[in-house]
Amino acid sequence: MRFTQSIAPVLLLLTAGVAQAASAWGFDDGSLAVVAKKSGGTSKEKLSQKAPLSKPVSLGSTDTLKLLLTAKDNGKGKRPHQAFLVLQEPESGLEAPFPLTVKESGKAAVQISHKDLPVQLLAATKPLKASVVLASFGSAQGLNTPVFEVKIETDANAPPPTYEKPLRYGKQPEIHHTFGADPKSPPKVISLFFALAVAATLPALFISWVSLGGNLNHLSKAIGAAPLSHATFFGSIMAMEFVFFMYYTSWNLFQVLPVMGAVAAITVFSGTKALGEVQSRRLAGER
Amino acid sequence: MRSLLSLFSLLAFLFAAAVSALSTSGNRLLVILDDVAEKESYSKFLGDLESRGFQLSFESPKSESLALFHLGERRYDHVVFFPTKTKGLGPNLTPNILVDFMNANGNVLVTLTSGTAAPNSLVSLLTELEIQLPADRTNLVVDHFHYDAASAADTHDVLLLPPPTSVRPDIKNYFGAGAGKDDVLAFPRGVGAALGASELLTPILRAPRTAYSYNPKEQAEVVDDVFAAGEQLSLVSAFQARNSARLTLVGAAEMLQDKWFDVEVTKAGANKAAKTFNREFAKRVSGWTFNEIGVLRVNWIEHHLNEAGGNNESNPTIYRIKNDVKYTISLSEYVWTTWSLFTVPANDALQLEFSMLSPFHRLALTPSAAYTSAGESESGYSATFKLPDQHGIFNFKINYKRPFVSNVEEKNTVSVRHMAHDEWPRSFVISGAWPWITGVGVTVAGWLGFCALWMYSAPVGGKRAGSKKTQ
């Protein structure tokens, strides 16, 4: 059904043309030759307006394509105003017309080589579709018929023709930023194991101290000799550690510095006294 | 108070809208004609323009009083050039003045006709825009397959074309949409142009594949060298500058004449006569050129931190790396008389770039119902995304440039800073840090223990005490 619909206008057009003017453009003696410059060899094909060539011809970089035909209006050789060979790139639909040089008799010819082709056609990967357009003023029905396909063979040695797409406003491919990988921690089990191992050194240290004879036997003596300074000295050392802990958890530098200064002053003052007491014990041979 | 104010402003707006033209960029329209009497043949076209609110002034290029600028300000918002016989347009319409006019956001509609050479000034203006006219300027476009059999059965110089379709599927069809199936455009005795590669150019109406342009004087017998043919031949072309100033080239001035507005034409080979679409097409082409359609407006842009518990300040100047951010832009499109919702064509996308030197993100914005206004004239588009992990000065960039739509180029600069020293996860959260934290604790406890031991330990043996003493 679809097929008939699409074919119908063409048929209609053809019949109408015939019925109305009984005159239409056509050609005869069509021939296509590809002349190779190096070898001089030519391959020739006959062209007909009824059906296009079944196989695409190939056009090398130094070759010349020659098209010869005789334009006829209702079978009589005549010169049409428009005699084009139109090459079309099938993917983009881009077309380039090549006007034929036509003699009074209707004999027409055109030569095409690579240097005549627009870059888009030159860079085409599929064979170009060639059609012949013959038409003129007046009532004669014009002819626009596909005649052959031509494959563009680029020179393997020369750099291939580059065609850069011109800038056209439109949407562009999306981009998503790829983020760097987050830093990774080792498995928690391992961390936990090592944390415990580190923690275990503390009892080990204390036990070894005790086993080597460490004791706190002089505590009472020291407290007795200088109670205030010993208490504040040891207290200030612990307070300093507490300040560090608070700095780690919540305080900022400006809260820490004054407290630290105060604690340090206490440490120095009480320390001189307390350590003096320790020294006195040492001098007394009790350490 | 506020509502009163807004009511007042609304009234003011309505008043202004009623008085001024409905174009978004002013209503002072200058028409350049050889002879003011010629305007009769364009009476319908000009009447349409007047009825749309334009104030028409007519000038001949030879006129002394003609000036596009007065004290550096534009005197007109739009200019229409009808074909003139003079070769030059005089000192008041030099190409440089016309370029200045476009740089100052003025719009230009140029019409040509075959047989009358286009003035030098216009040719060099068009050349600057990469619109190439045939060298002899009097070329004629013919098509032996699609012509009006009624008026040009023999000369084939009245082309009949279907109303234009979009050159690309992602472009809204502003000129041919809604045309009937049988509507045809008549393009009588026109000049075709070849367009360069410029991205600012778009053909509105392309010639049929079998059409070609020739010089009736030199190439009357046969066409040996063709200027352009087929779809490469642009019959009506549009140029939109970066500042959205528009220039339209209509190849056939006759298209706009009354006689082609309501005339019955017959396609070659067809028996049935059809009405021309020219009047509507002329309205649309002039409407587009004079900023009545295809004009976008950015109502507002807003971006903010999209994080729970985060600062909800609008449009902050600084973000942090890896912040989640929401960006919204509100757009409206002007359609003849009113601002209305803007919808992105089906195959197109409104894209947001987040870029520093090159885009890090390029995302399609999605319509957001929450930001679409109640008055149905503002449509919001938004996107949420995570900022890249690279600090620097970034731009939220909307670069929505499409053929036939006025350019939207919006850049909002924000700084993306690094993590501050107190924004990292705390060390006790990181499992890998546990051994180290334990180490710190052990050292502290060991130090306190050592202090106690050193100060309060009693000697256990004489030898040990002795060795300590020497130190």
Next chain:
Amino acid sequence: MSADPLQVLASAGKGESTRGLLRVIILLLIAAAAIASRLFSVIRFESIIHEFDPWFNFRATKYLVANGFYNFWDWFDDRTWHPLGRVTGGTLYPGLMVTSGIIYHALRALTIPVDIRNICVLLAPACSGLTAVATYLLTNEMTPSPSAGLLAALFMGIAPGYISRSVAGSYDNEAIAIFLLVFTFYLWIKALKQGSMLWGALCALFYGYMVASWGGYAFITCLLPLHAFVLICMGRYSTRLYVSYTTWYALGTLASMQIPFVGFLPVKTSEHMPALGIFGFLQLLAFLDYVRAAMPSRQFQTFLWMFAGGTFGLSLLGLVLATSAGVIAPWGGRFYSLWDTSYAKIHIPIIASVSEHQPTAWPAFFFDLNMLIWLFPVGVYLCFQELADEHVFIVVYAVFGSYFAGVMVRLMLTLTPVVCVAAAIAVSTLLDTYLRAKLPKPEEIQAAEASEGKKGAKSGLKSTSKPVVGVYAIWGKSMMVSALAVYLLIFVLHCTWVTSNAYSSPSVVLASRLPDGSQHIIDDYREAYQWLRQNTREDAKIMSWWDYGYQIGGMADRPTLVDNNTWNNTHIATVGKAMSSSEEVSYPIMRQHEVDYVLVVFGGLLGYSGDDINKFLWMVRIAEGIWPEEISERSFFTPRGEYRVDGEATEAMKNSLMYKMSYYNYNNLFPPGKAMDRMRNSLLPEVGPTLSTLDEAFTSENWIIRIYKVKDLDNLGRDHTSAAAFDRGHKKAKKASKKRGPRRLRVD
């Protein structure tokens, strides 16, 4: 108390406390003199920040004062290195700014409102006063003579080598760092002499302050271990050394790691490895010492060799492995350039391009140190004579300081303190010898004779007789003393002259003399920066060569692409490429970087040598380092190898943006064909360069600064060259030729 003033005066120098008071007064006077001699620039010009880097420090200080310490710490500066930005808080040495901030807030607390700029301007002179005191303390540790310390303080106070970096307005890290350097050395000597943990901890504290202030802290980090190493090699290992070094290293390293910019560098980079190595070595020695006490010496010998050899081998292997695995960074480029002066020129042009990184010329030593330079070896020699631990320090410092000062001009600064100390020792020894030497009493001589027993009575007779020539002679004494006094006076004159003439120019303002001898101020820089500040958008990006980045940021308050903090070589090379390429290449680069204005410095009209054309080859070289196939230094030289700007300049030169911007419209100043570049003494081509992508926006009074505005893309989509040609009235050439190439098809 006698009323006779003469007697008071005579007795003044006698008592110990009076001497102390006198010393304090003299020190205060020296400090005052040190400060006063640095104020030339303020008096001559005004209270203004000098040169380049100080502008950044000033700006950072303002930020600190305005936003508080923690915001400063986390400062992300989005007005430099556009569009990368700079994590400024983490990439600077905050000591200087924090010091100024503390002074500012302290003065505010005392209700003395002082402009932060004045604090910044006067910080360096104030610190120089402190440096003089610190030098006094350091020298006092070296010699028992109290006069040496005072002399050293005096030398330090006015030596041009130090003044060059500490005049008022020279608000740079060195201003405060030299004080910290000397004071840290003093504390180190103190700690070493006493073997005291307290002094060691204080030394570490000031070392930490030094690290916070100046990148030159590495000098201390390397010198102290070296001193320790030399002592160990001399067999002078002691528990004093162990205690002081270990305390300093452990606490000092922890302190230094608190600075974000330093972070983990002390355990990661090669520059810090000697300190760590000596730390380990000292632990080893302490252990061996302990073992030696508990072991027979024979066994100990073998144990020592086995142990020492094994440990050394293992640690060396560890170091090599860690370096090759990338755990420890290899030596940095700047470090290599200290050993091989041509290294930088080949590998890191950006370092070599800085004039203060050039090797020192010989006259500079005499210029900066004058007579101290020849007194210096004498002082070192005298140190050799005594050679206690602290004298070894002076010797080691002297050797290394001299070497580095010879390699890099700016390191003259680190040499100056030791030169002052050594020279002071020499002068004071001379003075002591000649002023104090009294005629030995006869009994003493006899005692000496008795002890020696060899020398006959002749000498005794000779010495007892009134000497005419020799150490004890009045004449000899007065000769020597007056000669020294003259030298000292000349030194003072020289220092004052150098300070006044060479080091007191702010370099932001240029001074010149008019023919009638009056001073003429050339104020183009500030004129241009003020223009930028008043006529451009607040976020207008300015592209200039990096030398002017800090000044633009500080004075014009506009974002810049690159500045004197040369952390990103690629970005600088990008600017270099934009400057040295043709307009077609530069324009996309400038668009991509959102450049609004380009600023160039041009000295051709005035004959100002520090202009961009003279620096241009560095831009080319740096750009060539990144894009060797696009930029080539060779193409800027004529075939005969000349660097020319006149008609015979190469095409690359004439087409470069820098050349065009420098000479654009320049020949309009002259009659046709007479355009002259007075800097390079060359006649310029008759037709000046044309610019199509830039518009001239501003040119200062003497053409020193030229500012160009970057044009927007052409509204009609043309390229700028043809748009400019169209504006000038040239029509586009019609492609009328019949023999055209293949048809051009348009794709939509």
